[in-house]
Amino acid sequence: MKESTRRVFRLHGWRVDRAIHNYLYFVFYDLYVKGALYLTQVIVTLFGRFPATRHLARFIFDRYHAKVLSWGDLTKILQLEEAVDLGPDTTGRIIPFRYANRIVLREPTHLAVMDCPCKLELDDPCQPVASCIAVGRPLVDFWLEHCEKYHVRRITQEEALDIIERHRQNGHITQAFFKVATGGSMGVICSCCPRCCVSMRATALVRKIKGAEGISQYAPSGYKVAHDPGSCRACGSCAETCHFGAVEFREGRRLYHPEKCYGCELCVERCPAKALSLFLPEGGLLPLDLELAGRMLTGGRS
Numbered sequence: 531m532k533e534s535t536r537r538v539f540r541l542h543g544w545r546v547d548r549a550i551h552n553y554l555y556f557v558f559y560d561l562y563v564k565g566a567l568y569l570t571q572v573i574v575t576l577f578g579r580f581p582a583t584r585h586l587a588r589f590i591f592d593r594y595h596a597k598v599l600s601w602g603d604l605t606k607i608l609q610l611e612e613a614v615d616l617g618p619d620t621t622g623r624i625i626p627f628r629y630a631n632r633i634v635l636r637e638p639t640h641l642a643v644m645d646c647p648c649k650l651e652l653d654d655p656c657q658p659v660a661s662c663i664a665v666g667r668p669l670v671d672f673w674l675e676h677c678e679k680y681h682v683r684r685i686t687q688e689e690a691l692d693i694i695e696r697h698r699q700n701g702h703i704t705q706a707f708f709k710v711a712t713g714g715s716m717g718v719i720c721s722c723c724p725r726c727c728v729s730m731r732a733t734a735l736v737r738k739i740k741g742a743e744g745i746s747q748y749a750p751s752g753y754k755v756a757h758d759p760g761s762c763r764a765c766g767s768c769a770e771t772c773h774f775g776a777v778e779f780r781e782g783r784r785l786y787h788p789e790k791c792y793g794c795e796l797c798v799e800r801c802p803a804k805a806l807s808l809f810l811p812e813g814g815l816l817p818l819d820l821e822l823a824g825r826m827l828t829g830g831r832s
């Protein structure tokens with residue numbers, strides 16, 4: 531058995547089922563996400579009209595999540611030099627998920643990129659398909675030893691930022707993924723759009739189930755967007771950029787719907803007049819900002 535496989539089994543302890551799940555998940559990454567999406571489609575088609583199906587959807591969705599990242603929060607993760615290990619007590623307001631809710635990054639300068647399984651699932655995916663980034667040595671070592679078929683390669687922190695920046699220029703949001711299969715913790719960062727991302731596609735499907743309209747596999751960053759009407763040129767770029775319908779123009783007036791906004795920051799980056807900026811509303815979900823999480827741990831803002 532390879533050393534990285536042994537580490538997977540050590541990580542999960544007596545939960546051998548989760549270790550096997552973890553192993554299969556990454557070794558057969560593309561088949562796994564394809565199967566998960568197919569299963570979701572079958573469940574929604576056959577049982578979506580029954581309200582009880584929402585319990586099944588929640589059971590499945592509690593195990594796999596994403597958190598939208600702003601560029602600033604992403605940068606802090608990709609400049610980390612020390613390990614981070616934050617459990618559910620600290621992360622409850624950042625990643626409000628039942629099981630997949632830990633930020634664990636061991637030896638975080640170790641990074642690797644490989645082809646995104648969601649993109650491999652499509653005939654005509656967004657390019658480039660190399661967008662899944664593993665953060666932390668245990669997962670990186672596992673990918674390097676098991677995932678050659680997905681063109682895995684080791685990268686530096688600067689390269690990772692560069693890859694993600696190019697995806698953001700192509701209109702892809704940045705998400706950190708948390709899975710029970712990886713010990714409930716964060717390990718992968720990917721660049722996603724609603725057309726390619728299986729998590730976003732599955733969420734759209736599950737919301738068709740009666741009573742499951744509020745279920746989501748991805749959580750907002752926590753930020754909202756402030757608009758300076760004095761600088762705005764009414765160019766419409768923010769409405770075109772938003773994947774979530776949070777901005778629209780009606781009779782030449784810009785309308786912002788904060789309840790639909792995931793705080794991805796793409797519109798802010800693309801505004802030619804610099805009329806947009808992120809802010810953190812009081813009392814909402816907190817961002818995955820490692821500095822803020824550190825302060826929470828030491829008794830700062832909560």
Ligand code: SF4
Pocket residue numbers: 757761762763764765766767768769784800801802803804805806
């Ligand atoms: S992108 Fe900026 S300038 Fe253009 S409409 Fe939106 S806020 Fe105004």
Ligand code: SF4
Pocket residue numbers: 755771772773774775776777790791792793794795796797798
């Ligand atoms: S309004 Fe802007 S920050 Fe909010 S989801 Fe849309 S593009 Fe992202």
